[in-house]
Amino acid sequence: MSSPRGAAQPVAFARLGWICACLGLAMIPHMTALPLWVLGTVGACAALRLFRAAHGRSAPPGLIRTLVAVLAIGLLFLQFRTFNGLTAGTALLSLVAGLKVLETQTRRDIHVLALIVYFLSLAALLHGESFWLLAYLVALVWITTATLLHLSGAALQVDWRSGGRYAGRILAQAAPLALVLWLLFPRFAEPLWQTPSDGRGATGLSDTMSPGDIDELALSDDVAFRVRFADGVPPAKQRYWRGPVLHDFDGHTWRRTDSGPGIAPALLPEGPAYRYTLNIEPNQHNWIFVLDWPSSWDLSRAMLTGDYMLVQTNPISQPIDVVATSYLQVRAAAPLSNGARRRDTQLPPDRNLRTLKFAQQLRAAHPDDMDYVQAVLDMFAQQEFFYTLTPPRLAENSVDEFLFDTKRGFCGHYASAFAMLMRAAGIPARVVTGYQGGAFNRFANYWIVRQSNAHAWDEIWIEGHGWLRIDPTSAVAPQRIEPGLSDLGSAEDRFSGWRHLPWLADMRLRIDALRQLWRDRVLKYDEGAQLKLLGYLRIPEPDGQKLVMVMAGALSLVLGLLAWQIRRELAPLPKDPVLRSFNRLCRKLAAAGMARRQHEGAEAYAARITETRPDLAAAAALCRRYSELRYGESRADAAEFAAAVRALHPRRARA
């Protein structure tokens, strides 16, 4: 079934331009993930094709196209070593789209490009979560779909504005149907198969720490997680969210090469327990930031490591919620094992020699562990140490340089130097990274922990007590730990200051509350929420089967309404009350056996009535009256005419 204006006919330049624009817009959300050369290739292909089309020429010859295709896809494989996975797949799809643009000639090519645009949009959403991204992509679908309008070609005029309006109307009619499907389509608790981890940017803290790592995070306003405390809220100074615990130091960088002894040692809790819900943003790491010493959590596949990190097997790639309970104060139930002690007192012997020497001198003066700790903290507090976001860069002997030369550092520098000083004195010490503090959102009663709250501190082993948290940064910059300025957001705020305007801060909190609502209601919408919805609909004992039944019912209802609405537009517009009355008159006369012939004017009709059916003289008079009303000057008597028509009851002629 081919048609003369069928798939093989060349498309207009404007159409080509539009679909290229759509492709460009579809690639914008992938901008950061795609290799630069892929973007370049697609852009070049589109430019070349448009240039040729502008000069009235067809697609470049097949040989060139094949060559470019082989080259580009080969290069892509060399880079990714696979076409599986989201990033590689997206890159491949983009390249294919670019090559398709290069050969785009006909209606069919435009259709294929539109499908690619649709799929690229979907791929952007697989890891996306913002409302604006969805809105952007829906707008993109709108434009792309409008491009498909009248492609087969006999529109009265190809008018982009009316085409856009029409496509928009269809999209608007699709929205309720999509909503029903989305609300009621059964969700799977588990993915169908394990998606390959595609190295899509892990965000936030990593499991290594070099001087300067955390400084970069401190400038980021991104949300790491949000917390809702069930009853009590721990004091601001005590809100330490523990993340990766680092043991291995090479003089410059702290690492976590292995998790050490597998089983978490028993702890004796002291003080109150805190129950809270974490709403964690995806970060592609497999550890979960929890308040100090967790005692219970509701993730079946998460467990505590020997150094009390909460770890699960899969990286967090979707927003998740965790309900957990933690204690702020604990006492070790068992002494430190020899292996652990050895591990947490190890230092590279040939690095940071000045620090080693200094530590030995200080230790000689303070044989008691706590005295020694206090002496180190006093040194930070009393000497000319500065807390700064932009410390000088440090080389291999980072602790030496920091302690004796630059004396300017961010939390990572202090934590690193402190742990080194402890180990040099034989006290087991480890660096803990995570978040500290958080800002309260009084509009929605939760705490926001941003990347700018990233922090590093130390834990040291004190005999008879266990692991004790020491935060050397607090000795230098107590304001970092105290609530106050830091609650306003990023570290930048503390230094620049223009964002201190209270209304601006309020607005940001309100926006964040909305974002949290979006996350709870939309991103986290799952089977449980669906069953709850059925409960609201007063369906007894909701389960998966009933869900499907309700979906079928709702779908037929919406589809029926939709069909009705679409058909309704077919009805001719009853514009004129006079015409409406006349149509009624004609219907009545037709019922009386005196139908008006098609294309018979009102006057001619009246004449025919008078001639053939003298008994209907009143009706004939009304027809003449209609003619006067319709083509004459006065419109005032429309109501009277309508009443007269209504009052007329013509009888059938007797045979």
Place this chain on the structure above:
Amino acid sequence: MKSLRQAAVDRLRAWSARRHGRDTLPITIHRRRIYILPTRFGLMLAALLVAMLIASLNYNSNLALAFAFLMVALALVAMHHCHRNLLALSVDVHAETDAFAGGEACFEFVLRNESRIERSDIQLRFAKDAQSIGSVAGNTHGRVTVCVPVARRGVSLFKQFELRTDHPFGWFRAWTYVQASLTAYVAPAPRGERVIAAAAAAGGTALRAEARGDEDFAGLRSYQPGVSLKHMAWKVLARGGEPMLRSYSGLAANPEWLDWSSLDGLEAEARLSQLCRWVLDSEAAQRPYGLRIPGTELAPACGREHRSACLRALACFGIEAPR
């Protein structure tokens, strides 16, 4: 593959013909006779939608799922719009123009749209190489002319025609078959060098009249549509009179007979071609002419209707008249 599809299409046509019976024109398209199927682009989209759903479910991404469902809904709504594009449209075949062998037979379809929406991209077809596409704005009617090449003289009969549309996005195609005959009378190709023989006594006069040209003004006769504007009596019209034609003595007095029997020594088809040539020439020159072929005789006259009757007689010569 192709033949398989063709076979399916043929069966569907036959079934639809049995189901609806003969139609009388004009016909308003009822929803029960509209068929709809996805096009190959629609099938491609369907495959894509399945892929989208699987990807979204697998990545457990609610936003992606919402997007995929929006696309599903978009396709469903587009299907309704495609169906509606034909619904309640009324069709008539308005007029057939004269067709000559080796040329094209053209039919003018009138699409009457009594709704307020525009009917876009309506394709009309009655044979593989006879199709045309057009649009009709709301509350108006539009004309679509469909031409089919005709190779041989005779009567071409198309028993049904088809309206189809893949509006709005080309994902679905709705179509309907109308069981109404389209008849094209294909006159022979006008061909031949002979001059009109003097079958009647005044034949010679006619030749001389042609030689002398049109100057021999004889009087006025009433206007007939289709006559060359050269013969209009413009002065009469300008004075506010009825449109009149000037007529000429030589022509009015001596009708020509275009006679089959005057063409000795030619084959039947060649004779018909020559006669056709003469009909067109005489008509163009506004000379009254009569046609005489075995079995048929048309009295001398002039004008569009007479010309059509002559051409139809030539087309039907030796062929059983269609129902």
